[in-house]
Amino acid sequence: MMEKIKTYERFPGWVVLVSTVLSLLIYGIGVFIVSKLSLFLMILFIGYCIWLEFKVIRKSCVSCYYYGKVCGFGKGVLCSLLFKKGDPKAFVEKEVSWMEMLPDFMVFIIPVIAGIRVLIREFNWIILILMSVLLALSFAGNAVVRGQIACKYCKQRELGCPAEKLFNKEKHKKTEV
Numbered sequence: 001m002m003e004k005i006k007t008y009e010r011f012p013g014w015v016v017l018v019s020t021v022l023s024l025l026i027y028g029i030g031v032f033i034v035s036k037l038s039l040f041l042m043i044l045f046i047g048y049c050i051w052l053e054f055k056v057i058r059k060s061c062v063s064c065y066y067y068g069k070v071c072g073f074g075k076g077v078l079c080s081l082l083f084k085k086g087d088p089k090a091f092v093e094k095e096v097s098w099m100e101m102l103p104d105f106m107v108f109i110i111p112v113i114a115g116i117r118v119l120i121r122e123f124n125w126i127i128l129i130l131m132s133v134l135l136a137l138s139f140a141g142n143a144v145v146r147g148q149i150a151c152k153y154c155k156q157r158e159l160g161c162p163a164e165k166l167f168n169k170e171k172h173k174k175t176e177v
Helices: 013-035 039-059 076-082 088-093 098-121 125-149 155-159 162-167 169-176
Strands: none
Touching (some): 013 039, 013 098, 013 125, 039 076, 039 098, 098 162
């Protein structure tokens, strides 16, 4: 018998801090690596990261349970200041594919490609180490934040979250049978 996990009505500040710091580290390392190619590409990458954050807030957060509340990623309140509330039912019914997740993955793919280009041009230990840290934060860091700190205690996950359905297909196949 599975134990029911308590969800947060309002996430503690430390959860928001950890998830925000993780995102900023991933973005910051990516910006630094891309800057080694050119200032123009760095500015484009910063713009891409900002666009991606606004896309998530505009397309997902507006219909999330945490709209206007403190969510695990700190976007619920920000979203309510920028956009009007969406349809919670549409959020629950939304299906997300791996292809739709590609823009999120590009946040680490672009810097890794840029880093490889920099390393080919002139080997640099700092870039190699930062690429390794970026990959560790993007995979392991996100897995811990989403799996153990934020999403695990999310009320929207219980109500229905498209990302949770995508990442936990096996769990959802068992519940559909």
